[in-house]
Amino acid sequence: MTRALAGDASTRRGDKDSKAEESAGKARLQLAVPLAALRDTILSSDTVMRRVIPGLAIVFIIVLALFRAGELATSHSDTEAAAQTTLSLMATVTANRLNAIENTLPVNGFRTTLKRALADSLPAGATARSRIFLVADRSGTIAATAPAHPALEGKPISALLSPSQPLTVFGARAGVLSIPVDLGRDETSEQYLATVHHLDGKLGMVAVLQSEYAVYANWRDDLSANVTLFVGTSLVLLAVIYGFFSQATRAESADEMYASTRARIDTALTHGRCGLFDWDLSRGRMFWSSSLYELLGREPKDDILSFADVADITHPDDIDLLGLAEHLLETGETLVDETFRMRHADGSWIWLRARGEIQSEPGRAEPHLIGICIDITEQHQLAEQSRMADLRLRDAIETISEAFVLWNAKNELVICNSNYQSLHSLPNSAVKAGTPYSDVMAAASNAEIAPQPVTVTQRGGAPEGSYEAQLEDNRWLQISERRTKDGGFVSVGTDITALKKHEEKLMESEKRLKATVSDLQKSRQTLEFQARQLVEMADKYQEEKTRAEAANKAKSEFLANISHELRTPLNAIIGFSDIMTQEMFGPIGTERYGDYCKDIYSSGTYLLNVINDILDMSKIEAGRMSIDTEVVNAASVAEDASRIVTGAATEKNISVTTDVADDLLVHADKRALKQILLNLLANAVKFTSDSGVVALKAEPRGDKLRFQVTDTGIGISERDIERLAQPFVQVENQFTKTHQGSGLGLAIARSLVELHGGSLKIHSEVKKGTTVSFTLPLAENDD
Incomplete structure (x- = not known):
């Protein structure tokens, strides 16, 4: 690479040569992305190609067979037509020539002369390809043949050409016929093409025959060659198809094995x-x-x-x-x-x-x-927490005024602070972790005069494990030691020299203690004052909360009033736009006006639905929505709701199914239950992509009937489910939303369910679908 990644380096180094390398690197990256996309496209179409190619090859073989069969059939027809035309022309030419020389034929030696005249009258090459020329006299007896067939001469031509029909009928036919002819040989009769032309004078007719076997000889050669080539081509192609299919099967097995292995590896890596x-x-x-x-x-x-x-x-x-x-x-x-x-x-x-x-x-x-x-x-x-904890521990140990030291179970130094080091005048080499206690004390230049385990005078009231010790410089320490859980011990030494030498300062310390108590009392008074302030703030909060609830109620009442005021003009707008759309009082002119009227009607209808939702929500929030429960047939209400949304679902090719038993009865307000189901189904259809499925199902759960609406739509994330059923709340904001609506559908449905004493639950997974369910009390079926 010299530098495929030089784009960032050029900015950092800022030299001209690296800028040129940056351009080259970006070009290579831009080329790599389309190549990767092309590779993915080829891999995705590989499965389709494995199934399509064998089918295409078989279709090709069938089409090739049909095409060659059609060509051979056409060639057969052309060969037959050409042979018939040639026979007819030759018979006509021969008849004309014989008519021209008929008067010159002598009576004596008639047959001999007629044979020579027939041979002279034939066109060049006329007797080729198994053609036979016959000339009969007026009585219908064959007088001459070419080429010579002595066995036929003297026989009635009608018996040869058409034994079952009179000669006059046969001779009257026009064109070329395919008939069986027996040439008097020992072999069976063959199929011949035959044509007959009448002659003038002493001659009766001339007939031309040609063996069909000879006519189709070249066609049969073509047929044999075509069949051989087709069979060979088909076998080769079938072998290629078999090889391809076998290879594709092995490749598919390899892909499945690769996918399985990769899935196992990914699972292991993920865990x-x-x-x-x-x-x-x-x-x-x-x-x-x-x-x-x-x-x-x-x-x-x-x-x-x-x-x-x-x-x-x-x-x-x-x-x-x-x-x-x-x-x-x-x-x-x-x-x-x-x-x-x-x-x-x-x-x-x-x-x-x-x-x-x-x-x-x-x-x-x-x-x-x-x-x-x-x-x-x-x-x-x-590690960071451990490091921070260690730093905090060291800082805490270092900041305490006492001399602190920690020994492990082996009586080796773990940690100490600078006060301990300075108290005993220890060098830095002696306070390293792991140094034995004896080495530390040996390095101390200010050791204890009465070290452990010698009994030391205990101060009155000192806690257990504490003792006082005098150092070589006559300072006094109060040392407190405690065992740790791992068997070591921690020692804290407090310098009490001043306490020893100046016992009289005890009173001053007592005064300071009293001052501290006074400060605590002041702090207590301050806390009591703050508590009173908190009580006052709580009262103010309650007042503000009451005001907010009143404002919310006023808002709901205002929305209800303004909704009433808006519905009256909207009804007029919708009605008059509908009248103009249907042109009840005559045409309105330009077609664009009609489109405008439709837009006004649809917009007014949409706005009226939004206002109705707002009005319903306002009534619910204001507490003016009441329900009258009765025994309702759940299947009837579900069928009505699903029928209403069927139109919108059909436009998106969405299947809406209803699974509610006919004998299920619930205690509910029929209008409210229908609105709940209609809102849930409309939401499901709205947020389900084309060719999706929306299902409404109801099934008993104890003394309750559980309704469930399931769709295969876009789904809802967990963080959005809790706030979704709140009024005017939608998952999509105004800049990203792709569906119309006021955001009140689920809020109204939830409120109506709660008025029935139930609760609405939403379960959803993003890109998989949503399930909304609620329960109502079952009613007894009198039947």
Whole structure:
């Protein structure tokens, strides 16, 4: 690569040569993305091609067979027509010539002379291809033949040509006939083409015969050649189809095995919180496994990622991907072990540890960095927490005024603060972790005069495990020691020299104590004052809450009043626009006016529906909506609601099904129940894509009847479900919404269900669908 990734390097270094490399790198990246898309397109169509190609090949064989059969049939007809035309022409020419020389034929030697005259009258090549010329006299007896057939001469021509018909009838026929002819040989009769022409004078007629076997000799050769070629071509093509299908089957099996293996690997990687990557260093492209996408909260895909895509979500303070690629290519190093952060889909940072090795594919020079990324966010957080805890502990130990030291179970130093070091005048080498207690005390220049285990005078009231000790410089310490759970002990030494030497200052300390008590009392008074303020604030909050509820009620009443005021003019707008659309009082002129009227009617209807929803919601919020429960047939109401939404569903090719038993009765307000089902079905149809399914189902659950509306629509995320049934709330905002509506459908349905004493539940998965359910009390069936 010299630099496929040079785009970022040019900005950092700012030199002209690297800018040229940046342009080259961007061009290679732009070319890589379409190639990856083309590869994905080819792979996606591979399954279709495996099924289509064998079918196309078989169709080709059938079409080829039909085409060649048609050509051969046409050739057969053409051959027959040509033979008939030739026979008719030859018979005509021969008849004309014989008519011309008929008067010159002598009476004596008539047959001999007629044979010579017939031979002279024949056109050139007339006797070729098994043609036979017969000349009969007036009595219908064959007088001459060409070529010579002595066995036929003297026989009645009618017996030869048509034994079952009189000669006069046969001779009167026009054209060429296909008849069986017996030439007097021992073999059976053959099928011949025959034509007859009458002659003038002493001669009766001339007949021309040609064997059909000879006529179709060339056609049979063509038929044999075509059949041979077709059979050979079909066998070769079928062998190719078999090879292709066999190869396709093996490829499909290999794909399934690959997919299964990949799924197992992805499952293992996902549960292991890690993912695979393949970085083409020369092209700047990168491939991620699906587990790596899921690790970062992103949708898995098979696309090749560009360097810019990866760099955008990598923390710039942790790693320089461009610099890493350049370093690997320039130094020839093959192993990589880096820790860095990448941005999660929710905006947070994930700590990853990438370990990989550079490999080159056989026959290709492009190096690939292949490795694994492990999620170490928890480990990093734990390490950070441990480090911070250690720092806090050290800071706490260091900031206390007492001398602090901790020993382990082996009586070795773990940690101490600077007060302990300065108290005993210890060098830095003696306060390292792991130094034995004896070595520390040996290095101390200000040791205890009466060290342990010698009994030391206890101060009155000192806690258990505490004692006083005097140092060599005559200072006094109060040392408190406690055992730790691991067998070590912690020691805290307090300098009480001043207390010892200035006992008289005890009173002053007592005064300071009293002052502290006074401060505490003042603090208590302050807290009591703050408590009173909190009570006052709570009262004010309650007043403001009451005002807000009153304002909300006033808002609902205002919406109800304004909705009434808007419905009257809207009814007029809708009615008059409908009259103009139907042209009840005559045409309105230009067709565009008609379109405008339709737009006015649809807009007015839509606005009226929105106002009706607002009015219903206002009545509910104002507490003026009441329900009159009665025994209602659930199937009838469900059928009415589904029938109303059928029109909108048909436009989107959505199937609306209803599964409600005819004998199910509920205690409910019929109008309210119909509105609930209508709102839920309309919402389901609105947010279901074309060719989807919307299902309404009702089934008993104890003493309740559970209604359920299920769709295969776009679905709702969990964070949006709780606020979706609130008035005027929609998942899509005004800039991204793709569906019309006031956002009151679910709110009205939920409120009406709650007025019945029930609750409306929503369960949904994004891109899979939504299920909305509620229950109503069952009524007893008198039948």
